[in-house]
Amino acid sequence: MIEIKDLHKSYKMGSNSLHVLKGINFNIEDGELVAIMGSSGSGKSTLLNILGMLDGADSGEYTLDGVPIKNLSETKAALYRNKFLGFVFQSFNLINYKSALENVALPLYYQKVPRKERQEKAMQYLDKVGLKPWAHHLPSELSGGQKQRVAIARAMAAEPKVLLADEPTGALDSKTSYEVMALIQKINDEGNTILVVTHEEDIAHMCKRIVHLKDGVIVEDKKIEQVRAEQYV
Amino acid sequence: MFNKDRWREILEVLTSNVWRTIFTAFGVCWGIFILIVLLAAGKGLENGIKKDFGDIATNTMFMWTRATTRAYEGLPQGRRFEFKISDVQAIRDNVPNLRFISPRNQLGGFGGNNNVVRGIRTGAYNVYGDYPEIINQDPMAVTSGRFLNYNDITEKRKVAIIGLGVKNDLYDKDEDPLGTYIKIQGVNFMVIGTYKKNNSGGGEEGQKEIFVPFTSFSQAFNRGEDVGWMAITANDGSSISVLKDKIVSVMKERHKVHPEDTRAVGYFDLYEQYNRVESLFGALKAVAYIVGIMVLLSGIIGVSNIMLIVVKERTKEIGIRRALGEQPWSIKKQILMESIFLTLISGMVGIIFGSLVIFGINSLLDSVGPVDMFMSPSVSVGVVSGALTILMVSGLLAGFIPAQSAIRVRPIEALRTE
Numbered sequence: 001m002i003e004i005k006d007l008h009k010s011y012k013m014g015s016n017s018l019h020v021l022k023g024i025n026f027n028i029e030d031g032e033l034v035a036i037m038g039s040s041g042s043g044k045s046t047l048l049n050i051l052g053m054l055d056g057a058d059s060g061e062y063t064l065d066g067v068p069i070k071n072l073s074e075t076k077a078a079l080y081r082n083k084f085l086g087f088v089f090q091s092f093n094l095i096n097y098k099s100a101l102e103n104v105a106l107p108l109y110y111q112k113v114p115r116k117e118r119q120e121k122a123m124q125y126l127d128k129v130g131l132k133p134w135a136h137h138l139p140s141e142l143s144g145g146q147k148q149r150v151a152i153a154r155a156m157a158a159e160p161k162v163l164l165a166d167e168p169t170g171a172l173d174s175k176t177s178y179e180v181m182a183l184i185q186k187i188n189d190e191g192n193t194i195l196v197v198t199h200e201e202d203i204a205h206m207c208k209r210i211v212h213l214k215d216g217v218i219v220e221d222k223k224i225e226q227v228r229a230e231q232y233v
Numbered sequence: 234m235f236n237k238d239r240w241r242e243i244l245e246v247l248t249s250n251v252w253r254t255i256f257t258a259f260g261v262c263w264g265i266f267i268l269i270v271l272l273a274a275g276k277g278l279e280n281g282i283k284k285d286f287g288d289i290a291t292n293t294m295f296m297w298t299r300a301t302t303r304a305y306e307g308l309p310q311g312r313r314f315e316f317k318i319s320d321v322q323a324i325r326d327n328v329p330n331l332r333f334i335s336p337r338n339q340l341g342g343f344g345g346n347n348n349v350v351r352g353i354r355t356g357a358y359n360v361y362g363d364y365p366e367i368i369n370q371d372p373m374a375v376t377s378g379r380f381l382n383y384n385d386i387t388e389k390r391k392v393a394i395i396g397l398g399v400k401n402d403l404y405d406k407d408e409d410p411l412g413t414y415i416k417i418q419g420v421n422f423m424v425i426g427t428y429k430k431n432n433s434g435g436g437e438e439g440q441k442e443i444f445v446p447f448t449s450f451s452q453a454f455n456r457g458e459d460v461g462w463m464a465i466t467a468n469d470g471s472s473i474s475v476l477k478d479k480i481v482s483v484m485k486e487r488h489k490v491h492p493e494d495t496r497a498v499g500y501f502d503l504y505e506q507y508n509r510v511e512s513l514f515g516a517l518k519a520v521a522y523i524v525g526i527m528v529l530l531s532g533i534i535g536v537s538n539i540m541l542i543v544v545k546e547r548t549k550e551i552g553i554r555r556a557l558g559e560q561p562w563s564i565k566k567q568i569l570m571e572s573i574f575l576t577l578i579s580g581m582v583g584i585i586f587g588s589l590v591i592f593g594i595n596s597l598l599d600s601v602g603p604v605d606m607f608m609s610p611s612v613s614v615g616v617v618s619g620a621l622t623i624l625m626v627s628g629l630l631a632g633f634i635p636a637q638s639a640i641r642v643r644p645i646e647a648l649r650t651e
Binding site for chain 1: 237238245249549550552553554555556557558559560561562563640643644645648
């Protein structure tokens with residue numbers, strides 16, 4: 001699904017250049033649930049941003065579902081993001097003047113899905129994350145865990161090939177974190193490819209594979225025995 | 234464009250901070266209001282001034298003779314001469330594109346002695362010997378009877394059309410003047426019609442005139458072939474100001490006047506005067522537009538400013554949208570539409586308020602009666618649609634920079650802002 005070869009990225013900070021990614025190589029197969037771990041500054045967020053086409057790499061190859069991702073125009077990048085990727089952020093990033101339902105329907109709107117169909121589909125995904133009764137609530141009326149579930153529903157609504165989650169549990173308490181992880185595991189069980197960036201050991205162990213990043217290089221890449229999150233809920 | 238969701242979003246954004254939106258809108262509203270009111274005021278002044286020109290055909294010149302100032306062909310300086318009735322045909326033959334050439338003779342005049350008698354009543358009036366065409370050049374409404382016609386001219390009938398002022402002086406209130414006789418300098422003329430002039434510029438004086446056939450006038454008052462002066466109107470397509478030199482030179486040639494004698498033939502070019510007034514109003518209109526648009530401009534800058542703030546406030550949201558796959562041009566369109574919508578709506582409010590004020594002034598003018606040099610201020614549909622076009626364009630301009638800044642932010646940076 002994702003192939004990365006010798007990825008480099010550096011940021012210019014005034015006269016200094018900060019080399020964040022120093023040659024990353026890895027592949028992710030269809031249906032994997034991968035945790036990217038590392039302390040802050042290890043480059044894990046940068047890697048995710050590049051994978052999410054929010055940022056470009058300096059050099060190296062990135063292929064997503066057989067499509068080379070390189071030198072994209074903003075328009076093209078937006079199109080690919082919409083078609084291929086779903087995002088879940090640490091701070092949820094819901095649009096706060098839109099209801100939960102409208103938030104979930106947003107990526108479908110960008111796909112030019114007709115209004116009615118959009119609403120139905122969004123409702124279906126909200127139901128999937130167990131928030132159907134809250135469909136018409138504004139984000140401000142939802143708890144953190146609920147917000148993140150709306151965000152996950154929104155990321156899934158466009159039926160992306162890969163779900164990218166940037167510290168999805170970073171702003172949640174551990175109980176809610178496990179609920180969210182249970183949901184992510186459920187979505188993964190349905191065959192979706194998911195990438196989770198986290199610095200929490202327990203969250204990482206709920207994935208099927210852990211990639212350890214340190215100072216811009218992969219120091220460890222191992223398959224693990226998945227810990228099911230349901231047992232903690 | 235007519236996308237329900239997009240419109241909902243525009244309304245959501247604009248109503249999310251109602252007072253800010255209203256204050257911003259006020260700038261544009263005020264600008265267009267000033268523009269509309271200034272233009273209407275200019276139009277009111279124009280109407281008022283033009284009313285003083287009355288219904289007189291404006292493409293007209295008046296021409297008369299004076300003493301020559303140069304000797305020519307053995308004739309001395311200071312010679313007096315008169316236009317002759319044959320000059321009319323000569324002008325017609327030599328100068329194309331003339332619509333009416335009316336030779337005129339006149340009795341009486343400003344401060345003249347009493348020259349008209351009826352029974353025991355007398356009065357001093359301007360008495361004109363005229364051809365029937367004069368009614369086209371100096372319009373009047375025939376209120377009873379008829380105006381002069383060519384039978385009157387050829388048969389030299391002693392008939393007269395009198396103004397309402399004359400009628401009021403010489404007749405009792407409910408007396409019918411038609412068929413009665415008035416004595417003009419001892420000669421009896423039958424009254425065959427009465428008229429009323431619209432021309433408020435002429436005022437009282439305009440209603441105190443008597444028109445008789447040119448030929449009868451000449452015979453009755455011993456004018457022979459002489460013509461006092463002429464009123465000449467050009468065809469609509471051509472300007473009398475251009476033709477007048479030719480006319481004057483034809484006259485000079487026929488009357489043996491030195492071609493460079495500029496004083497022998499006097500004339501008044503009404504069209505030139507009218508044009509001068511016209512260009513004054515053109516200038517006035519330009520000033521109104523400039524002032525209005527300048528005021529509007531500050532409103533537009535206000536809108537642009539607010540849109541920049543809105544974009545700034547929504548940076549994160551824009552980042553989220555772009556992460557979710559919204560196309561950059563879609564975001565740009567959104568900002569532009571918000572800006573155009575805001576300017577257009579507030580501009581319309583300004584136009585409505587402007588129209589209300591104009592309406593108020595009009596009804597005030599109606600109730601207090603006519604005011605000097607000001608009459609029915611108004612703006613045309615053309616001006617309003619012009620104003621709307623200006624608004625549309627300015628909305629676009631106001632939104633352009635904010636829209637550009639909205640898509641210049643990279644989604645990743647937009648997401649980072651808290």
